[in-house]
Amino acid sequence: MHQNLLDSVSLLGQQLVNGITLGSVYALIAVGYTMVYGVIQLINFAHGEVYMMGAMLAFTMVTSFKISFWISFPVAIVMCSILGILLDVVAYRPLRRAPRLAALITAIGMSLFLQNFALLIWGSQIKAFPRQTLPAVFFKPAVSLGDIVVTWLQVFILTVAVGMMIGLHAVIHHTKVGTAMRAIAQDKVTASLMGINVNRVISFTFAIGSAMGAVAGVLVGIYYNAIWPTMGYIAGIKAFAAAVLGGIGSVPGAMLGGGVLGMAEVMGAGYISSAYRDGIAYAVMILVIIFKPSGLLGKSTVAKV
Amino acid sequence: MKGKTLMKSLALGLLVLAFAVTAFAADTIKIPVASPFTGQLASFGEGVKNGAMLKAEEVNAAGGVNGKKVEIVLGDELCDPKEAANVATKFAADSDVSIVVGHLCSSATLAALPIYKDAKLPAISPASTNPTIGKSSPYYFRNVYMDDFQGSFLAKYVKSVKGWEKITIFYETNDYSIGLKDAFIAEAKNQGLKILGTEAYTNETTDFTPQLTKFRAMKPDALFIPGYAPQGTLIVAQAAKLGMKVGFFGADGIDDAMMLENPDAEGLFVTTPFLADNPNASDVTKAFVKGYKAKFGVEPNWFAANTYDAVGMAVEAIKNVGADREKIRGYLAGIDSPGKAYVGVTGPTYFDANGDVIKGAFVKEIKGGKWISSQKQL
Structure with a gap:
C-alpha cells in the first residue's frame, strides 16, 4: 500500500515536470502570437515557421558548419529576429491600411512559403541534433528524487523561458520602446502623432516575438530530438490556441495559456487517454473560451468606434 | 547567318528527338509503383524505388517484355490514405496500366484497395502487413507476411x-x-x-x-x-x-x-522479412544483394527486396498473358502452390486463396551502431 502511494506520487511528480516543460515551450511560442496581435491586431500565421526556422538554422550551424551550440543558439535567435522583421516589411507593412483579412491571407501565404522553402533546402525527413554536438551536461539529471528525474536540459528550458518572460515584461513596462508599443496598441494614429515611429516599433515587436519563437524551436529540437520543415504547423496551432486561452493580446496570458495547455495535454495523455491527448487539450481550451470568451487574463474589450 | 543555321538545325534536331521519345514512350509497358517517396517515411520509399528500378533495368537489359521496355512510374502518396486514394484513382483511370505495385503503408493500401477493386486492376503490395487486405479484394495480392x-x-x-x-x-x-x-x-x-x-x-x-x-x-x-x-x-x-x-x-x-x-x-x-547478410541465402538472393550494393552503395533493405520480387512477378504475368487486367489477376491467382511458385530473392513465392503469401520472419538487432542478424532465429 505504502509503495503504491509512493509510486503514484512519483508518477504525478514526473508528469508535472513533463507538463511544465511542454508548457514553457508553448508559452514561448504563444508570446510571439500575442505580442503581434496586441500591437497590430494581426494573427501572424507565419510565426510557427519562424519557430521551425530557428531549429533548422541552429541545426545547420551545429552539423554542417561545426559551430559550437553556445554560439549557434544565439546566432539562430538573431537570424530569426531578422526574419521576423523581413516578414513584417515584405508581407504586412504594405497592407497596413488594407482590410485586416488581407494581411491574414498574406500571413498564411508566408507560412506556406517558408514551409516549402525549408522543404526545398532541408528535405522532408525528421532530423535530430547529434548528441555529441550538444553540451553533455544537458542529459545529466539535475534533480533525482526517487523516480522523478529532472535533467539539466529541462532546467535550462524552464530557466530560459522564465528568464525571457521576465525580460519581456521589463521591456514592455519599463522601457521607452515598451511604452511606445503599448501606445500603438491603444491607438496607432495618435501614437504616430505623438512622434512615435510606428513602423520601427512594429518591427521591434516582430523581432522580439520571433526571437522567442526561435528559442522555443531550438529547445524543442533538442528536447524531443526531432526537427522537420512542417514542425511549425502543429506547434503554431497549439501555441495560437494557448494565446487565445490565456487571452490574446496579453503577454502574461500567453504564458499562463501555454502552461495550462501543456499541462492539460500531458495530464490528459497520462491519466485519461493517450490516443485523445490533443482532443483533451483543445477541449480544455474550448471550455475556457465558452465561460470566459476573452481568455483567462484577457480584458473584455469594448468595441472602439 | 551561320549562328541562325546552327539554331535551326538544333531546333530541328530537338524536334526529331522529341518525336522519337514520344514514339518510344508509347512502346513501353508502364508499371506504376506507389509508395511514400517524400515525407516522414521517404527512406522506406527509397528502398521501394531502388528495388523497382533495379528489376526494371535488368529486365530491359535482357530485352524487355514481349519486345517492349518496362517503364516504372512512381506514385508518391506520403503514406497518407487520402493521397493514396488520389494516386490509385489516377492509375485506375489509365488504360495503359494493367497492374500496380504498391502501396507500402497498410492504411494507404486499405484506402487504395476499393478503387483498384472497382477498376478490376490487380495490385501487389510489397510491404503492407495488415491482415484484412487480402480478404477484402480478389485483386489485391501481397509479397509480405501478415501482422x-x-x-x-x-x-x-x-x-x-x-x-x-x-x-x-x-x-x-x-x-x-x-x-x-x-x-x-x-x-x-x-x-x-x-x-x-x-x-x-x-x-x-x-x-x-x-x-x-x-x-x-x-x-x-x-x-x-x-x-x-x-x-x-x-x-x-x-x-x-x-x-x-x-x-x-x-x-x-x-x-x-x-x-x-x-x-x-x-x-x-x-x-x-529479409536479411541482406543471411548466410543461408540462395544464389539468386546473393546475386541480388551484390548487384544492389554495386548500384546503390548500400545493402538492400526488405522494402527493396520485396519490391524487386513484386515487380518481377508483375513482369512475369505480363509476359505470359499480356497486358490485360483480368488475365493478369487470373495468372497471379494461379500461382497457388509451392510447385508453381515464383522464385524470387525473398524465396519461393506463391499465394493462398486470399492472395496472401506464406513466408518466414527473421530477427535482427542493433549492435555497435549496425543492423546485424540475431544469433538466435526462430
Whole structure:
C-alpha cells in the first residue's frame, strides 16, 4: 500500500515536470502570437515557421558548419529576429491600411512559403541534433528524487523561458520602446502623432516575438530530438490556441495559456487517454473560451468606434 | 547567318528527338509503383524505388517484355490514405496500366484497395502487413507476411529467446500498428506474457514523455513499439532520457537506417522479412544483394527486396498473358502452390486463396551502431 502511494506520487511528480516543460515551450511560442496581435491586431500565421526556422538554422550551424551550440543558439535567435522583421516589411507593412483579412491571407501565404522553402533546402525527413554536438551536461539529471528525474536540459528550458518572460515584461513596462508599443496598441494614429515611429516599433515587436519563437524551436529540437520543415504547423496551432486561452493580446496570458495547455495535454495523455491527448487539450481550451470568451487574463474589450 | 543555321538545325534536331521519345514512350509497358517517396517515411520509399528500378533495368537489359521496355512510374502518396486514394484513382483511370505495385503503408493500401477493386486492376503490395487486405479484394495480392503472423512470432520470440515476462506496448493509431498490437496481445496470452499496459500516439506527436512516464511506473521488462521508425527513434531516445532501462523491440516498420543514428537504440531488435547478410541465402538472393550494393552503395533493405520480387512477378504475368487486367489477376491467382511458385530473392513465392503469401520472419538487432542478424532465429 505504502509503495503504491509512493509510486503514484512519483508518477504525478514526473508528469508535472513533463507538463511544465511542454508548457514553457508553448508559452514561448504563444508570446510571439500575442505580442503581434496586441500591437497590430494581426494573427501572424507565419510565426510557427519562424519557430521551425530557428531549429533548422541552429541545426545547420551545429552539423554542417561545426559551430559550437553556445554560439549557434544565439546566432539562430538573431537570424530569426531578422526574419521576423523581413516578414513584417515584405508581407504586412504594405497592407497596413488594407482590410485586416488581407494581411491574414498574406500571413498564411508566408507560412506556406517558408514551409516549402525549408522543404526545398532541408528535405522532408525528421532530423535530430547529434548528441555529441550538444553540451553533455544537458542529459545529466539535475534533480533525482526517487523516480522523478529532472535533467539539466529541462532546467535550462524552464530557466530560459522564465528568464525571457521576465525580460519581456521589463521591456514592455519599463522601457521607452515598451511604452511606445503599448501606445500603438491603444491607438496607432495618435501614437504616430505623438512622434512615435510606428513602423520601427512594429518591427521591434516582430523581432522580439520571433526571437522567442526561435528559442522555443531550438529547445524543442533538442528536447524531443526531432526537427522537420512542417514542425511549425502543429506547434503554431497549439501555441495560437494557448494565446487565445490565456487571452490574446496579453503577454502574461500567453504564458499562463501555454502552461495550462501543456499541462492539460500531458495530464490528459497520462491519466485519461493517450490516443485523445490533443482532443483533451483543445477541449480544455474550448471550455475556457465558452465561460470566459476573452481568455483567462484577457480584458473584455469594448468595441472602439 | 551561320549562328541562325546552327539554331535551326538544333531546333530541328530537338524536334526529331522529341518525336522519337514520344514514339518510344508509347512502346513501353508502364508499371506504376506507389509508395511514400517524400515525407516522414521517404527512406522506406527509397528502398521501394531502388528495388523497382533495379528489376526494371535488368529486365530491359535482357530485352524487355514481349519486345517492349518496362517503364516504372512512381506514385508518391506520403503514406497518407487520402493521397493514396488520389494516386490509385489516377492509375485506375489509365488504360495503359494493367497492374500496380504498391502501396507500402497498410492504411494507404486499405484506402487504395476499393478503387483498384472497382477498376478490376490487380495490385501487389510489397510491404503492407495488415491482415484484412487480402480478404477484402480478389485483386489485391501481397509479397509480405501478415501482422497476425508477425505479431505472434514476436510474442513467441520474446518469451522463448529473450525470456521477458512483463511487456508494455506503445502503438500508433493506424491500421498497421493496431493490427500488429492486437496480434501480439493474442499470442502473448498463449505464451503467458503479462501485458502491463498499452498506450497510443498519433504520427504528428514528438512528445512521448507522458505515456513513457506511465510505462516507467509499471516497471516492465521491455517496451514493444509496433510503429514506424521516425517515431520509434524518438520514443527510444525519450525513454532513455527518463531513465528507463528496458528492452526495446519492434517489427518491420522500425527496420530503418535512421534507428542507427540513435545511440540509445543499441540492443533494439525487430522482425524483418529479409536479411541482406543471411548466410543461408540462395544464389539468386546473393546475386541480388551484390548487384544492389554495386548500384546503390548500400545493402538492400526488405522494402527493396520485396519490391524487386513484386515487380518481377508483375513482369512475369505480363509476359505470359499480356497486358490485360483480368488475365493478369487470373495468372497471379494461379500461382497457388509451392510447385508453381515464383522464385524470387525473398524465396519461393506463391499465394493462398486470399492472395496472401506464406513466408518466414527473421530477427535482427542493433549492435555497435549496425543492423546485424540475431544469433538466435526462430
